[in-house]
Amino acid sequence: MPDAPAPATSAGTSAGTSAGTSRSTSATIAPNILRYLARVAGEYGVDLQPLLTRVGLDPMVMRSATLRVSYRQGSDVIRRAVEQTGDEHLGLRVGATQHLTAWGLLGFAMMAADTLQEAIETGVRYQNLSGAMTVWSAGWEDVGYVLRADLPDPALDPTAAVFLIEEAYSSVVTLTRLSIGDAFAPQAVDFAFPASRDRRPFEELFRCPPRFDAAGNRMVIPARWARAAMPGRDPITYASAIDVLEKQMASRGDQQELLEVLEISIAQSLPVVPSFLEQSRRHACSERTLRRRLAECDTTYEAIVDGVRRERVEQLLRRPELTLRDIARQVGFADVSALRRAVRRWHGATPLAVRTGLLERDAPRSRPHA
Template sequence: MPDAPAPATSPSTSRSTSATIAPNILRYLVRVADAYGVDLQPLLTRVGLDPTVMGSAALRVSYRQGSDVIRRAVELTGDEHLGLRVGAAQHLTAWGLLGFAMMAADTQQDAIETGVRYQNLSGAMTVWSARWEDVGYVLRADLPDPALDPTVAVFLIEEAYSSVVTLIRLSVGTGFAPQAVEFAFSAPRDTRPFDELFRCPLRFDAARSRMVIPTRWARAAMPGRDPITYASVLDVLEKEMASRRDQQDLLEVLEISIAQSLPAVPPFPEQARRHASSERTLRRRLAECGTTYEAIVDGVRRERVEHLLARRELTLRDITRQAGFADVSALRRAVRRWHGVTPLELRTGLLERREAPTDRPRA
């Protein structure tokens, strides 16, 4: 059988700052955290996601925003299996038209391959691929960045496979169970939640994470299959993907331009000239991406500051100069706004995280 289509776009370093991800995971994370009595709204507001923004169907978030919220949510709930809970709370309708297309697909394999092809529209924070291998039909979820914070990395892999199992059971029957699931992180202290959810042989410390789907389930007919509806929805998804690629290209070009120019920041009129555009048109295009030039500059500076703080030999004055801040006070205010801590406190946390031995999932 043919392999599933490759992911629509490959992960890139700019995905950490560009707001390109539908916030489905965060919306379900809020629900699950609320059941623990944890209100995530103050945290969401701090990273720029107030209630009005979160209620917008057009909202897109960045990997950095998503990672910040996930990391803190795990700490606040104290649930080391929070990713499993969030994945199990989902439904295909959360994926909008993509979920509708998957429900209208002919077989479960077709539904999965549709999800893989249009994954950039689904709010996925992992990189999906699917293909037939010697062991069966294999679905892989890889991390967008192998250096991702371990807590966030484990959450994302748990959420990815938990949501897949949950959605397949909603689609073709509660009797579904994978043939096997492998995780590229060490076994938790309590594996019972994994056993109860997946109901199949599990393996931890694997080279890569993967789920093997039995042939009969991969070929199972979708109850809502409708070839005419399926084809019509795919036409809409193709147009949305084309628009998304244009937006992603614009954001990447701007981020690269800013990063290469630091400590100076190219003025907005200059960026408009580089794109053979008027300032008004460029601002409109950025608004369609759900962002502003100022927000992109802020994201690039933030990433640069975190990178520089991880270098012990650099003083705050060095970092201030290299990141393009007017003075050390401006740097301190920015770090406080981003992280709620001082630059030195952030440096300590970054160094501890980098130097601590971890069983980090592998991409």
């Protein structure tokens, strides 16, 4: 996760990305949200598996405990799920179905924390390991103990952006009630997106009047709740869990750095794609070792190249003056036909249709309701 701007008293976030790379193509997110999303969508009679498979997440892959997905994969699935279910509050529903056990060892550590505040700050500190798709920060402010959620990318699709913020705060309230009691309610919840037509789902879930079109997303937790003791608190178990989480963070940091360095080198070399042999020499290792390191990240060099090319194609499609031939040449495709096949595989549509959609999305307009 990238470093989140937060007050000095807030819990720190984990390491950010290197300058110049796009987080949307890095496979760094545990797919907890997508698993719950598929479950909730199924209750609407919507089978998300064909869509998950199309972005590279087949059933066997989704069962992997070490699986990581990219923001590109995640936001694509979320946007289509909202469209197919027709539920404008799908994020609230997905967040309300979760449990701390879905967060693995991190959830266990949070249950063993001394107070709710310590549990929250543990979650913030190790958010990279939880499958979070927002950037969390927390700390004491004038109004009370504040938990903030920011989007990883300001250019994120608006539908996916609203879903992620709804899911984020819905899961926090749900998990807190499961941990310390159903009586928990935040003092206030602010959302940066516009109000929906029906506010009742927000009022029923949060049990306080929600505020929309706010300067940022935040939840204010009353001091008595922030200082409340966790029922499962155990300092020895907590310390043991933290020790393992620290080791996992160090390992994940090394893997993320490798992916980002590869992405940057590919992006800077386009339209020429560096050979795998060239990349192994840059990393002072054998091709076999580099392939093993990528396998530990649940990805391949070919998948990284594909992600970088997709990102570049979408950037170039936003420039109407460029022809498809221009774009194919700049991204390193052999011809326009190869570009068309790639775009069809990524989006299920033609390059011109994707261009129209991107330009319409980028055009100044009021944001959709949550």
